[in-house]
Amino acid sequence: QVQLVESGGGLVQPGGSLSLSCAASEFALTSYTITWFRQVPGKEREGVASIRSLSSPDGPAPESEYSGAVKRRFVISRDIPRNLVYRQMDRLKAEDTGVYTCAAGHVRTWWARQEYDHWGQGTQVTVSS
Numbered sequence: 001q002v003q004l005v006e007s008g009g010g011l012v013q014p015g016g017s018l019s020l021s022c023a024a025s026e027f028a029l030t031s032y033t034i035t036w037f038r039q040v041p042g043k044e045r046e047g048v049a050s051i052r053s054l055s056s057p058d059g060p061a062p063e064s065e066y067s068g069a070v071k072r073r074f075v076i077s078r079d080i081p082r083n084l085v086y087r088q089m090d091r092l093k094a095e096d097t098g099v100y101t102c103a104a105g106h107v108r109t110w111w112a113r114q115e116y117d118h119w120g121q122g123t124q125v126t127v128s129s
Contacts, residue, residue, distance in 0.1 A: 004102050009123030016092050018125060022085040022102030024118075030054040030078065032104035034085045037113065039122070040098040047111035048100075049076040049087055065110045069095070092127045099124050 008020040022034060035050035050065045064076050075088045085102065100123055105116035 004104060004118055004120035006100065006102050006120045006123040009100065009125045011126045011128065012092055013129050014092060014094055014127055016127075017088070017090045018092060019089070020087045020100055020102075020123060020125070022087075022120060024083055024104065027104075029083050029085055029104065030080055032118075033107050033110060034076075034078075035103050035105075035107075035110055035116065036076065036087050037101050037103060038096075038098040039101070045101070045113055047113070049074050050110035051076045051078060051085060052110075053106065054078075067111070089125075092125075094127050097125060097127050 003025050005023045006020060008018065010018065012018050020036070031053055033050060033053045035047050037045040038048050039045040046067065048067045048070050052063050066074060073089065073091045077086050079086060089096065102120045103116035104118040107115040109115060
């Protein structure tokens with residue numbers, strides 16, 4: 001059974017920083033596009049940050065993508081030797097609160113939830129004073 005495991009969530013004050021990590025068993029994360037999704041009660045999951053598979057055939061596509069709400073505040077990166085994907089979140093806002101889940105897939109549209117094959121359980125991030 002392929003598993004993705006998130007860690008690093010918690011409570012942080014507005015303006016603070018937090019780093020999340022996504023780890024996998026049974027497969028190399030470098031072979032998949034990895035995307036972090038956020039879900040808040042009453043809303044659909046939305047993609048916030050994505051990093052392309054290292055074996056992606058889409059040559060001109062950017063290595064990483066971000067939603068407009070988090071661009072220039074969040075950075076997604078890989079730790080290849082440790083088979084991890086990190087997401088650094090800076091200048092956090094109350095509206096960043098939610099359950100963050102990492103997903104892996106061979107996708108054409110990074111924010112399209114239905115294209116992802118593997119999902120983690122999610123980790124809660126709460127931004128509050």
